[in-house]
Amino acid sequence: MEQNGLKREMGLPAALATVMGTVIGGGVFFKVASVTTAAGTANLTLFVWLLGGILTICAGLTVAELATAIPQTGGAIKYVEYTYGKPWAFLLGWAQMLIYFPANVAALSIIFSTQLINLFHLANGLLLPLAILCGTSITLINFLGARVGGALQVITLIFKLIPIVLIVIFGLLTPAPVHFALLPLTAGPQQGLWTAIGGGLLATMFAYDGWLNVGSIAGELRRPQRDLPLAIVLGLALITLIYVVINFVFLRTLPLNALQGNLNAAADAAFQIFGVAGGKLVTIGILISVYGAINGYTLTGMRIPFALAYNDQLPFSQYFRRLTPHTKVPYIAGLFELAVAIVMMLFGSFDLLTDMLVFVIWGFSCLIFVAVFILRRREPELERPYKVPGYPLIPLLALVGGLFILIETLITQPGLALTGIGLTIIGLPLYYWHQHSHV
Template sequence: MGEKQLKREISLFGAFSTVMGTVIGAGVFFKTASVVSFAQSPSLTIFAWILGGVLTLCAGLTSAELATAIPKTGGAVKYIEYTYGKLPGFLLGWAQSVIYFPANIAALSIIFSTQFVHLFHLPDELLIPIALATGLSVTIVNLLGTKVAANLQSFTLVIKMVPIALIVLVGLFMPATAEVSLFPIKAGGDNSFIHALSGSLLATMFAYDGWLGVGAVAGEMKRPEKDLPKAIFLGLSFITVVYVLINFVFLKALPIEQLSGNLNAASEASSQIFGAMGGKLVTIGILISVYGALNGYTMTGIRVPYALALEEMIPFSQQFKKLSTRFVVPYVAGIFQFNIAAIMMLLGSFDLLTDMLVFVMWLFSLLIFGAVLILRKKEPELNRPYKVPFYPVIPIIAILGGLFILITTLFTQTLLASIGIGITLLGIPVYLLNKKIKAFKSK
């Protein structure tokens, strides 16, 4: 009943703002280092950001058809469950609970700590303790109630646009200190073009992450059939332009050798553009942006195991669906999520964690793109308030792009891909065990 009673109050601008707020996070500031380390050339770096934006646009437009046709709480989990069955749907929820959200929290905590240590010239030995304290502080904020977490999110949403705007607007008109050649598009160093392109493209996907949720507001839009595709197209196109411009500015400000693998590149480029004091102020803005992104993933993430527990789909469901008496928050899920993230902070690095979560999510994204094709054939009468334009071209582009990312990652980063697949497949015995426990209890 709750889903049918949602008020249709969101306008085109409201949906556009949601797209912007969902996708723009910390990746734009920190994935340049990884993209450049693979590309080793300005031309391929810029091309990777453009191609990443095109694939994200096709993915967003495709998945939004399911969001309007199957407007159920749970989003992507429900699309996959509806099309393929309970187990594949559960595996997405499992992967989100044990990989996607914890890895995001761990990666963002590490990047926050890296910038904090760099800004205040602290010893590197403090990097992990500060990362753990950062992740813990955001978890505590969320355990104090949804209103507190939502207020923090609203504040950081405004702040995170400030450093982006300053870097782009000022950086574009600053004289270049490094040469930027956009053509011909080629890989630098000893990398083959395919290896360089696949690695750099995978790296951009973390910055574009969030597109899967852009259709979630469909049920509350005044005219989803008209405004949703416009909001996705305008929002993701604008984000792509911003990402390309900010990376162009970084390439202008610093030599490519200084950008490659340097997680402090955004801070150092800001100092080059604005001077030492201005660079520090921009870095503080970036820190607030990262903290806000961390809060967003924490706030959303703790509700995934809670939602699975409500349907008795995971072991210890009675514990996971417990809500705190005073703040009405799924605190067990919050503690569980932070503990996994803390282990990841101790074992992983920013790029390792983000590449693994992107790889795993694109596995399920392919299922979602395929579901659009399957349901068009299997259920042509299904009510679709919005249909993906230029069908089947856009879904096929999304599928081909996803396959390229997955196959090349499988060959170029085999261990990373294997770990992601392995942890995801661990969900199968968990699902079957829980099913047996439920059957035993019902006797």
């Protein structure tokens, strides 16, 4: 199997940092609004954060088997292509370039703008202009070259952890204004238990997003059989612990009705814990964290249409392949991703966009979980430096969890689900038309 010239120099600490850096983004600060709304109670809110973490660990462990068996540049797209063929791989790339990456940029730009308005008491009418300015500025920064975009990512990664650590430590030490029981688990008065769990779980998945890429480091690990599962379990377990604890702090700092539907909940909690001056500093840290998360999706996102065009899989591939003269950045692909993100900003809210991208990407994730079973049967001789522990239980748990998210979304948000499916499926006739026209 192709190794792409990667050097196996990465040990467990570097792998652990990569896993945590890939997954921790802006969602931990802002999804408390929709999770508390869906769950309806404090204890069920904490439960779905824990459940989301367990599901993510199962998913990461499962995908890692494919990452070590198929260590090719392209990650998930290559796993799908190897198992199901090029049309399905194209569909995943198409969904990423049309929905996943632009929706992430749009949703987080809206959040950045919301926090900026809240922090400096600006007019609400500036929400969209500031969101568009945010997304555009990051795209232009990335046009300066991958080195600049990468440097911004390193700097913001450091700032990403500061507000989390401060809120957790000082939030736990501060006397709790709000008290609640952890057991028994109950839903809100207007929700059934399973509906509340399903809605809450879907909402948490945006904060855990990024796990699909954790297996991409497999080709650079010195001991993938030992270090990859350890990095995934330890990294995602630590993230789960962080998410549960920081939400515990939010829930003991502000009453439930002050968290539900409040995208400024993290900032409000910071002001409650640290006072006005400290709250502003922590909120600025949150803004830097969000800006860095947008940069990560921009940096990676513009390279998806470029990669598809490089293989001549898109109409107008000759344009999507174009690079800036000096910095060698795919600027047409970047402008396309920005344009789609701006359209999404105009028509979608933060929760609408994040729920859609979670739904679409988990549809493909379920295909990847199934691929582990298919390849075990179809190619038992395939070299697997790492095998998912607890097979077939762990992959089955990941698959059942993924299907639960998909079915729950189809039942509770059919319009959103069908829109996501529709935008994905239109890539198929486009693929075959383009292939036919180039015969």
